[in-house]
Amino acid sequence: MKDMLVRLIGLPDCSELESTLLKKEKIVFRRAIAPEKYLVAEWVMEHFGAYWKSEVEVTFSRQPVSVWLAQRGNNILGFACYESTARNFFGPTGTLEAERGKGIGKILLIKSLQSLREMGYAYAIIGGVGPAEFYEKTVDAKIIEGSEVSIYENLIRKS
Numbered sequence: 001m002k003d004m005l006v007r008l009i010g011l012p013d014c015s016e017l018e019s020t021l022l023k024k025e026k027i028v029f030r031r032a033i034a035p036e037k038y039l040v041a042e043w044v045m046e047h048f049g050a051y052w053k054s055e056v057e058v059t060f061s062r063q064p065v066s067v068w069l070a071q072r073g074n075n076i077l078g079f080a081c082y083e084s085t086a087r088n089f090f091g092p093t094g095t096l097e098a099e100r101g102k103g104i105g106k107i108l109l110i111k112s113l114q115s116l117r118e119m120g121y122a123y124a125i126i127g128g129v130g131p132a133e134f135y136e137k138t139v140d141a142k143i144i145e146g147s148e149v150s151i152y153e154n155l156i157r158k159s
Contacts, residue, residue: 003147004126006090006139008117014110017103027077029107032067034060040067043076044094051155052092055084068111070095070104080108082116082124086151089127090116106138113139128152 021027032040037060045053059067059081070078078095085091090112095104116124126135128150135141 001128001130001148001150001152002132003144003150004129004132004135004141005144006113006124006126006135006141008113008122008124011110011113011117011139014103014107018107021103021107025102026072027102027104028071029111030069030071032060032065032069032079034065040069040076040079044079047096048092048094050158052094055081055092058084066112066115068108068115070099070108078104078108080105080112082112083119085127086125088116088121088123089125089151091127105134109135109138 018029021029037057040060041053041057044056056067056079059065062083066081066083068080069076077099078093080090080093082090090109093105093108093112095108113124125144126141129135129141129143132141132143
């Protein structure tokens with residue numbers, strides 16, 4: 001998997017989509033806060049696995065916490081991290097399969113990238129991209145040639 005580069009100046013506006021999802025689906029988008037760490041980490045473990053759980057846990061050591069959530073009532077629907085594995089990196093991110101296709105991932109991506117822009121970055125890296133087309137279409141991200149060898153190259157794996 002390759003990394004992608006995204007320009008943070010001129011990100012698309014997601015406020016209309018966010019407002020629609022709040023009205024129609026009762027979905028709220030917000031940063032996680034410290035008391036939720038164990039709940040968010042357990043949810044990510046259950047739906048996305050141990051590696052992403054580890055990355056999410058790191059986001060709770062940041063101030064402000066560097067994970068965005070989508071929730072309906074007391075239920076987490078999706079999450080998006082930034083600056084968890086490396087500075088200026090976006091990811092991991094995930095949405096419950098049953099909730100995909102509504103724009104949740106798009107909003108979480110844009111909010112995370114806006115947070116990176118607010119930190120002073122002009123560009124961000126999306127690490128180890130799976131759905132490159134989504135990032136190209138949503139935020140005009142570009143593949144970084146030669147990035148097949150990434151920070152995840154020597155990741156210790158469970159035998």
